[in-house]
Amino acid sequence: MSRLTPHDVAPTSSAAAPGTSADLTDVWDQWLAPLEAADHAYVPVRVAGVLRRAISAGQILPGSKLPEVKITDRLGVSRHTLRSAFQMLAADGLVDRQPNRGVFVHEPTGEDVREIYRIRLILETGAVRTTVFPPEAVQQLKQITRGAERAREAGDVPAMAQANQAFHQRLVAQARSPMLDELMSKVLARMRLVFAGRRGDPDFHSTYVAGNVKLADLLSRDQRQEAEEHLVNYLLSAERDLLRRLEN
Amino acid sequence: MSRLTPHDVAPTSSAAAPGTSADLTDVWDQWLAPLEAADHAYVPVRVAGVLRRAISAGQILPGSKLPEVKITDRLGVSRHTLRSAFQMLAADGLVDRQPNRGVFVHEPTGEDVREIYRIRLILETGAVRTTVFPPEAVQQLKQITRGAERAREAGDVPAMAQANQAFHQRLVAQARSPMLDELMSKVLARMRLVFAGRRGDPDFHSTYVAGNVKLADLLSRDQRQEAEEHLVNYLLSAERDLLRRLEN
DNA sequence: GGTCACACGATTGTTCAACAATAAGTAGGT
DNA sequence: ACCTACTTATTGTTGAACAATCGTGTGACC
Numbered sequence: 001m002s003r004l005t006p007h008d009v010a011p012t013s014s015a016a017a018p019g020t021s022a023d024l025t026d027v028w029d030q031w032l033a034p035l036e037a038a039d040h041a042y043v044p045v046r047v048a049g050v051l052r053r054a055i056s057a058g059q060i061l062p063g064s065k066l067p068e069v070k071i072t073d074r075l076g077v078s079r080h081t082l083r084s085a086f087q088m089l090a091a092d093g094l095v096d097r098q099p100n101r102g103v104f105v106h107e108p109t110g111e112d113v114r115e116i117y118r119i120r121l122i123l124e125t126g127a128v129r130t131t132v133f134p135p136e137a138v139q140q141l142k143q144i145t146r147g148a149e150r151a152r153e154a155g156d157v158p159a160m161a162q163a164n165q166a167f168h169q170r171l172v173a174q175a176r177s178p179m180l181d182e183l184m185s186k187v188l189a190r191m192r193l194v195f196a197g198r199r200g201d202p203d204f205h206s207t208y209v210a211g212n213v214k215l216a217d218l219l220s221r222d223q224r225q226e227a228e229e230h231l232v233n234y235l236l237s238a239e240r241d242l243l244r245r246l247e248n
Numbered sequence: 249m250s251r252l253t254p255h256d257v258a259p260t261s262s263a264a265a266p267g268t269s270a271d272l273t274d275v276w277d278q279w280l281a282p283l284e285a286a287d288h289a290y291v292p293v294r295v296a297g298v299l300r301r302a303i304s305a306g307q308i309l310p311g312s313k314l315p316e317v318k319i320t321d322r323l324g325v326s327r328h329t330l331r332s333a334f335q336m337l338a339a340d341g342l343v344d345r346q347p348n349r350g351v352f353v354h355e356p357t358g359e360d361v362r363e364i365y366r367i368r369l370i371l372e373t374g375a376v377r378t379t380v381f382p383p384e385a386v387q388q389l390k391q392i393t394r395g396a397e398r399a400r401e402a403g404d405v406p407a408m409a410q411a412n413q414a415f416h417q418r419l420v421a422q423a424r425s426p427m428l429d430e431l432m433s434k435v436l437a438r439m440r441l442v443f444a445g446r447r448g449d450p451d452f453h454s455t456y457v458a459g460n461v462k463l464a465d466l467l468s469r470d471q472r473q474e475a476e477e478h479l480v481n482y483l484l485s486a487e488r489d490l491l492r493r494l495e496n
Numbered sequence: 497g498g499t500c501a502c503a504c505g506a507t508t509g510t511t512c513a514a515c516a517a518t519a520a521g522t523a524g525g526t
Numbered sequence: 527a528c529c530t531a532c533t534t535a536t537t538g539t540t541g542a543a544c545a546a547t548c549g550t551g552t553g554a555c556c
């Protein structure tokens with residue numbers, strides 16, 4: 001205790017500082033509650049989960065810096081544990097590590113969006129073309145679309161977005177490859193990053209519920225060729241639409 | 249400079265260690281030399297590189313355990329740094345982390361091979377179908393195949409394998425997606441893991457040099473449909489061949 | 497002799513404390 | 527206003543310590 005480290009005085013100073021980052025601190029306290037001794041899973045995994053949720057929910061906006069000491073104080077973990085969690089988030093592409101500068105929430109660009117749809121085009125059409133969809137798989141897809149339609153009627157935008165992502169994740173899962181599933185998760189996480197912070201947007205997802213329904217319908221009839229064409233148009237128009245929204 | 253980093257004294261200590269398991273230690277010492285103060289890159293990245301090379305070269309066989317203290321002694325880094333490197337290798341799928349047990353070099357299974365070719369089928373045909381191959385891209389592909397042919401004539405199996413992987417990596421790169429490039433690297437790394445330790449094998453790769461040449465030729469004439477069909481057959485027969493070799 | 501329980505030892509997971517190295521901010525001089 | 531040097535804050539890395547867990551060997555008991 002001989003050395004007076006900066007974070008020993010940080011809480012008081014942040015509380016004393018009125019305008020600079022008081023509101024920000026409150027938000028962080030809200031979402032970055034100290035870890036409960038829940039399960040015996042690795043602490044870094046839990047920490048990464050907390051941060052992942054906070055980021056995907058748009059509570060920590062793209063471009064924000066994630067200071068080590070602040071978060072370790074909030075979460076009650078050591079810096080090493082947090083750095084391990086950062087490494088996982090960086091591998092997911094949710095976060096960018098700048099040498100000797102720190103970790104920042106990734107700011108998606110227009111090129112990111114274009115890459116996302118290039119990947120999705122290859123992955124999803126690949127899954128449709130190279131695999132057969134057994135009845136139970138089609139059932140799962142239709143179940144998801146039913147949930148999406150309920151969410152649309154209820155005006156529950158987050159639930160609609162979630163169902164939409166689940167639908168396309170399930171589509172890729174048909175390729176039966178954990179590595180592809182992982183990549184698709186990564187892509188969809190980056191997708192959520194694009195939506196983060198612009199939730200006042202008119203519901204982007206409602207347009208595509210019908211597209212998913214039609215796709216599931218084509219797959220249920222095993223009209224693979226038509227399903228693939230429909231999927232291509234679906235993805236291309238979604239990309240166009242999204243890019244147009246980002247520009248203005 | 250002024251600081252006496254651990255790897256400055258590591259050589260003497262590692263040489264002084266007599267060795268409970270002499271043969272094993274010797275092999276490790278050969279490949280896991282203490283880090284030189286090469287560039288200013290992150291130490292964990294360098295450590296991961298050393299281990300990656302040792303594993304891909306087949307010097308550390310699949311299934312081997314990677315004990316923390318032994319490797320930290322050899323490399324002259326702290327346990328934290330090594331664990332960070334382990335995390336990178338685990339993200340690459342080169343290594344499996346067993347909770348409270350340790351880190352082991354991944355042992356590829358037959359299912360791994362099947363997954364690899366499912367992924368390659370989707371990725372490579374996707375790249376061929378969704379992108380155009382400009383003359384310079386075709387030139388690069390042909391240049392790689394020329395190197396492969398030279399390696400085949402010289403009987404240089406590792407060079408042939410390397411050229412083969414470079415060819416298909418280049419193919420995927422045409423999709424212009426860093427994330428897909430990363431996945432392909434991961435897939436090819438796992439591929440090298442399959443070959444690791446069985447280098448007495450008759451040259452598996454020579455069969456496919458001709459296949460690559462033909463594929464590049466079809467692409468240079470922009471015969472996309474034929475190129476795709478050729479690629480599908482190429483991958484399916486490679487998978488069949490490889491699985492047959494693994495069984496006996 | 498076989499089997500179960502328990503204790504011991506080795507290894508991994510996590511924290512704390514310290515220091516080096518780089519980046520950012522600030523004061524001072526011109 | 528601009529450049530420079532100093533100060534400060536933050537990141538990168540190490541070391542030591544301890545808790546938690548796994549594996550193993552040993553001994554009691556049947």
